[in-house]
Amino acid sequence: MPAPSAEQIARFDTANQVGDVVAMPSQLEDALWRVETAGLEGDATLARDGEAPLLVCGMGGSAIGGDLATAVLGDRLTRPLVTVRGYELPPWATPDAVVLCASYSGNTEETLACYEAAGALGATRVAVTTGGRLADAARLDGVPVVGIPSGLQPRAAVAYMLVTTLEVAAFTGVAPRIRTEIDAAAAALGGLVAEWGPDADDDNMAKAIAEQAQGACVCVYGAGSTAAPAYRWKTQINENAKLPAFAAELPEADHNEIVGWEGAASIGPFVAIFLADTDQHPRTRQRIELTERLVAAGAAATVMVETRGTAPLDRVLSLVLLGDLVSIYMGVLRGLDPSPVPVIERLKAELASAPSA
Numbered sequence: 001m002p003a004p005s006a007e008q009i010a011r012f013d014t015a016n017q018v019g020d021v022v023a024m025p026s027q028l029e030d031a032l033w034r035v036e037t038a039g040l041e042g043d044a045t046l047a048r049d050g051e052a053p054l055l056v057c058g059m060g061g062s063a064i065g066g067d068l069a070t071a072v073l074g075d076r077l078t079r080p081l082v083t084v085r086g087y088e089l090p091p092w093a094t095p096d097a098v099v100l101c102a103s104y105s106g107n108t109e110e111t112l113a114c115y116e117a118a119g120a121l122g123a124t125r126v127a128v129t130t131g132g133r134l135a136d137a138a139r140l141d142g143v144p145v146v147g148i149p150s151g152l153q154p155r156a157a158v159a160y161m162l163v164t165t166l167e168v169a170a171f172t173g174v175a176p177r178i179r180t181e182i183d184a185a186a187a188a189l190g191g192l193v194a195e196w197g198p199d200a201d202d203d204n205m206a207k208a209i210a211e212q213a214q215g216a217c218v219c220v221y222g223a224g225s226t227a228a229p230a231y232r233w234k235t236q237i238n239e240n241a242k243l244p245a246f247a248a249e250l251p252e253a254d255h256n257e258i259v260g261w262e263g264a265a266s267i268g269p270f271v272a273i274f275l276a277d278t279d280q281h282p283r284t285r286q287r288i289e290l291t292e293r294l295v296a297a298g299a300a301a302t303v304m305v306e307t308r309g310t311a312p313l314d315r316v317l318s319l320v321l322l323g324d325l326v327s328i329y330m331g332v333l334r335g336l337d338p339s340p341v342p343v344i345e346r347l348k349a350e351l352a353s354a355p356s357a
Helices: 006-010 017-024 024-037 064-076 109-121 130-139 154-171 178-196 205-213 224-238 258-267 284-300 313-331 342-353
Strands: 054-057 081-084 098-103 124-129 143-148 217-223 247-248 270-276 301-306
Touching: 017 154, 017 217, 017 313, 024 154, 024 178, 024 313, 054 064, 054 109, 054 154, 064 081, 064 098, 064 154, 064 205, 081 178, 098 109, 098 130, 098 154, 098 224, 109 124, 109 130, 124 130, 124 154, 130 143, 154 178, 154 224, 154 258, 154 313, 178 205, 205 270, 205 301, 205 313, 217 224, 217 284, 217 313, 224 270, 224 313, 247 284, 258 270, 258 284, 270 284, 284 301
Parallel strands: 054 081, 054 098, 098 124, 124 143, 217 247, 217 270, 270 301
Antiparallel strands: none
């Protein structure tokens, strides 16, 4: 099957989600402005000493900002930055924690439950949302709200969720502020958009990977700073291509999952994608390359992807951008509109109509 053309992408991607993805460079800059507008810088209630953590509470595309921020900050973190997915805060959470509640719609019930739990605990809260019940509750409680633009698919708001997390981490003392790195990443991503976007050559990397992955179950592997981008690839393929996909982290997968590839070809085509970083420990790089070679016999194809850029944020976002585009191209190659996720909407509707336990 040939690579998707710009015309084919436009025909199936009726909501122009690909346009939101290639707008990521400008979204990074807009996100900084929106954090500034919220007045978080200099807010004395956010400053923390000691070991106080930053908890990022969210689900789906609203939670990924916490994972990616941890990958970007790496050893620059001076205190824990933990992503919380679910209805409850960790049992070890204390009143000195700062809780960032991230919900694109503002109506995510798990995040609303964490917002209430943080209030009951006496923790300092921040909200990032387009509105909904979260914004209403936060404004009533005097909690700062970082307002982000509506009209996107929640998963396409990744730049807003990531930048907000990075900035809140700086204001709380969890990590240094990396605003210049954000500005530089916006410029660097612009070049990658031209290289991988829908108007680029049909043999560009994003379209080529989508072709290789067609008709197969995709397993994405990361290590260290590329583990969070690997999970992002998995969830984007789930939602945009409407296909099963899985993610795992090395070196752990080398102690179990690698064995399963011996039987992969007997149950269906599987493609293994490995996300490597130019700044990884040499031993990690050896492990990635060896793992790719060992699973190749059971795989329909293996793909090695390298980060692009110099700073950690550049490199992490290069993988996010590439994976987002690959997932949309995969959906288009299947003749599907990447944006609608009716089964998720059905689940939410049925949960809303079910009596609470």
